[in-house]
Amino acid sequence: xxxxxxxxxxxxxxxxxxxxxxxxxxxxxxxxxxxxxxxxxxxxxxxxxxxxxxxxxxxxxxxxxxxxxxxxxxxxxxxxxxxxxxxxxxxxxxxxxxxxxxxxxxxxxxxxxxxxxxxxxxxxxxxxxxxxxxxxxxxxxxxxxxxxxxxxxxxxxxxxxxxxxxxxxxxxxxxxxxxxxxxxxxxxxxxxxxxxxxxxxxxxxxxxxxxxxxxxxxxxxxxxxxxx
Amino acid sequence: xxxxxxxxxxxxxxxxxxxxxxxxxxxxxxxxxxxxxxxxxxxxxxxxxxxxxxxxxxxxxxxxxxxxxxxxxxxxxxxxxxxxxxxxxxxxxxxxxxxxxxxxxxxxxxxxxxxxxxxxxxxxxxxxxxxxxxxxxxxxxxxxxxxxxxxxxxxxxxxxxxxxxxxxxxxxxxxxxxxxxxxxxxxxxxxxxxxxxxxxxxxxxxxxxxxxxxxxxxxxxxxxxxxxxxxxxxxxxxxxxxxxxxxxxxxxxxxxxxxxx
Numbered sequence: 249x250x251x252x253x254x255x256x257x258x259x260x261x262x263x264x265x266x267x268x269x270x271x272x273x274x275x276x277x278x279x280x281x282x283x284x285x286x287x288x289x290x291x292x293x294x295x296x297x298x299x300x301x302x303x304x305x306x307x308x309x310x311x312x313x314x315x316x317x318x319x320x321x322x323x324x325x326x327x328x329x330x331x332x333x334x335x336x337x338x339x340x341x342x343x344x345x346x347x348x349x350x351x352x353x354x355x356x357x358x359x360x361x362x363x364x365x366x367x368x369x370x371x372x373x374x375x376x377x378x379x380x381x382x383x384x385x386x387x388x389x390x391x392x393x394x395x396x397x398x399x400x401x402x403x404x405x406x407x408x409x410x411x412x413x414x415x416x417x418x419x420x421x422x423x424x425x426x427x428x429x430x431x432x433x434x435x436x437x438x439x440x441x442x443x444x445x446x447x448x449x450x451x452x453x454x455x456x457x458x459x460x461x462x463x464x465x466x467x468x469x470x471x472x473x474x475x476x
Numbered sequence: 477x478x479x480x481x482x483x484x485x486x487x488x489x490x491x492x493x494x495x496x497x498x499x500x501x502x503x504x505x506x507x508x509x510x511x512x513x514x515x516x517x518x519x520x521x522x523x524x525x526x527x528x529x530x531x532x533x534x535x536x537x538x539x540x541x542x543x544x545x546x547x548x549x550x551x552x553x554x555x556x557x558x559x560x561x562x563x564x565x566x567x568x569x570x571x572x573x574x575x576x577x578x579x580x581x582x583x584x585x586x587x588x589x590x591x592x593x594x595x596x597x598x599x600x601x602x603x604x605x606x607x608x609x610x611x612x613x614x615x616x617x618x619x620x621x622x623x624x625x626x627x628x629x630x631x632x633x634x635x636x637x638x639x640x641x642x643x644x645x646x647x648x649x650x651x652x653x654x655x656x657x658x659x660x661x662x663x664x665x666x667x668x669x670x671x672x673x674x675x676x677x678x679x680x681x682x683x684x685x686x687x688x689x690x691x692x693x694x695x696x697x698x699x700x701x702x703x704x705x706x707x708x709x710x711x712x713x714x715x716x717x718x719x720x721x722x723x724x725x726x727x728x729x730x731x732x733x734x735x736x737x
Contacts, residue, residue, distance in 0.1 A: 265486035269493050370490075374497045381500050403507065408595065411533055412508040415501070 256363055263367025267329050268374050274328065275321055275375045276382055282320060283312065283383025287390045302405070305391050309384060309406040313414050314474075317380045319466050322372050322425035326458040329371075330433040333364055334454030337437025338447040346438075356438075364430040372426025373419050380418070417473045424469060425462045432458045517544060517570045518612040520579070522598070523552075523563040528587040528621035529596040536569050536598045537588075543575035546598065567618070569598060580607035585618035 286308040291301045337360055340346050346356050384406065391397045397405075433454040440450040527549065536544040548568035571579065580603020588599040598618070610616065642649060666675065695701055727734050 261487055261490055264490045264493075269486070269489045272493065370494075374493050377497045377500050377504075380504075407507050408535070410508065412505050415504050415508070 256359065259359070259363035260366040263363045264370045265367075267325070267364070267367040268371035271325060271328055271371055271375055272378065275324055275379050278324055279317070279320060279379035280382045280386040282316060283308070283386035284390050286311065286316075286383070287387045287394070291395060301395055302397075304395060305387060305397065305402045306405045306409040308387055309410045310414070312383050312387075313380055313410050313418050315466070315470070317383065318372070318376045318418050318421040318425060319462060321376045321379045322422065322429065322462050323459055325368070325372060325375065325426070326429050326455055326462065329364075329368065330429050330454045330458045331451040333430055333433035334436040334440070335447055335451040336360075337434055338440030338450040341438065341440050342442060342444075342447060361430060361434045364434065365427060368430040369423050369426035372422040372429070376418060376422040380415075417469075420473075421466065421469050424465055428461045428465060429458045432461055516573045518573055518576050519547075520569050520571060520610060520613070521615045522567045522569060522585045522618040523615065524565045524567060524587070524618045524620055525563055526620045526623060527565050527567065529589075530567065530587055530598065531596070534595075534597050536571055536600065538571070538575045538578050538600045539602055540599070541575070542597075544569055544571040563617070566615075567598070571600075575600075576612075577609055578602040579610045580604060581610060582607040583610065583616075585616060587618070587621040 287304060290304045290308050294301045294304055294307075337346075340349075340360075349356050349359060388399060388402045391402050392399055436450040436454040436457070440446050530546055530549070532546055532549055534546045535542045536546065546567055547570050550566045550568070552564055552566050579600055583603035584601045586599045586601065587596060589596055666672070696705075
């Protein structure tokens with residue numbers, strides 16, 4: 249009979265630090281520039297079609313909160329940690345460290361997957377919130393400079409269209425994506441073949457499949473949240 | 477205790493990130509109106525027949541300043557009535573206490589539209605100073621927005637009937653328009669041809685006749701003329717009374733013998 253699920257706090261904190269805190273700079277820089285790019289691109293499109301750019305902040309914020317915030321953050325997270333998790337577990341399997349854990353009566357799932365899952369969900373949610381904030385403030389700076397919008401007008405327009413339930417749904421998406429990444433990556437690591445080439449293949453597959461899973465899950469969740 | 481190698485433990489940085497996220501979520505909740513622990517508000521219920529696109533979360537403004545939001549929309553049973561008219565919707569609105577003194581019993585609750593894509597909001601017009609301030613929990617009647625769809629529908633109906641009439645009477649209308657066209661062409665020829673001078677003379681004569689009639693009418697209205705006519709009327713009246721017996725009596729009194737036919 250399988251023993252009870254056990255959370256190893258120390259390992260979980262290690263993963264929270266590695267996956268969350270250490271991913272902060274890349275998310276900060278990437279999403280900041282995504283926010284800037286969206287302001288420029290939407291301003292171009294709205295001027296082209298509507299001859300007006302007053303709603304650029306609102307549309308960019310809605311798109312960021314509902315879609316791009318969690319998706320881009322978690323795709324970045326996948327590229328950073330998915331391969332790492334698969335390679336780490338794959339190497340442990342190739343070097344028979346997984347067998348050693350089992351001999352020591354340590355469940356590899358509890359020891360390797362659960363802390364990464366906790367860390368990944370924490371990182372996905374935290375980084376998504378930070379990403380949205382960074383992109384909104386980055387967008388505000390550019391909109392004030394480039395579009396001539398005042399800061400009050402920018403945030404007033406943004407928060408007229410973006411509602412708090414959208415933020416909650418965004419965090420739910422992040423939590424789901426944060427769950428998919430370590431489970432898919434760990435699965436690829438556990439089913440890794442023998443040899444260093446197999447470890448590399450497992451790492452690649454982990455990133456590819458996690459990315460695909462995130463995009464498909466994003467569609468499903470968006471459909472469930474907004475289309476039904 | 478695990479460390480990042482720079483003296484500070486990893487738990488510290490994880491805690492910092494967690495606190496940052498919590499603070500950001502509180503800020504988001506605050507500015508999006510989901511939470512407001514330090515902001516007190518009053519709740520009113522506004523009744524409408526037609527909400528005109530208002531949704532839960534739509535802003536409420538007093539004198540154009542955002543002071544609250546629509547927190548709930550309920551469908552009322554068909555029997556619900558206020559004063560004379562039947563209502564179908566009850567909107568629950570939360571208004572900041574700062575703005576409540578401006579909301580009076582005679583305030584009007586309009587459904588307005590702002591922005592280029594027409595986001596809807598409730599505009600409360602400030603009431604008169606001698607009207608009492610609306611109390612928390614009050615039920616008020618809103619001003620129903622105009623039903624543009626109904627107006628369009630009625631417009632389509634009228635337009636459809638015009639089209640039907642034109643289809644049914646196409647031949648008659650064609651003949652009528654043809655006749656009008658000929659009439660206009662004839663009139664045009666008349667005005668531009670050899671008869672033009674005659675028409676001008678005719679119009680001049682009519683002008684002269686009208687002018688003479690006007691002068692005559694003015695003279696008749698003169699007091700002296702009126703006196704003259706009164707005298708003639710009196711004379712005619714007296715002459716009317718002179719019949720055969722009166723003449724006979726007169727002649728007899730004068731001693732004249734005459735045969736009167």
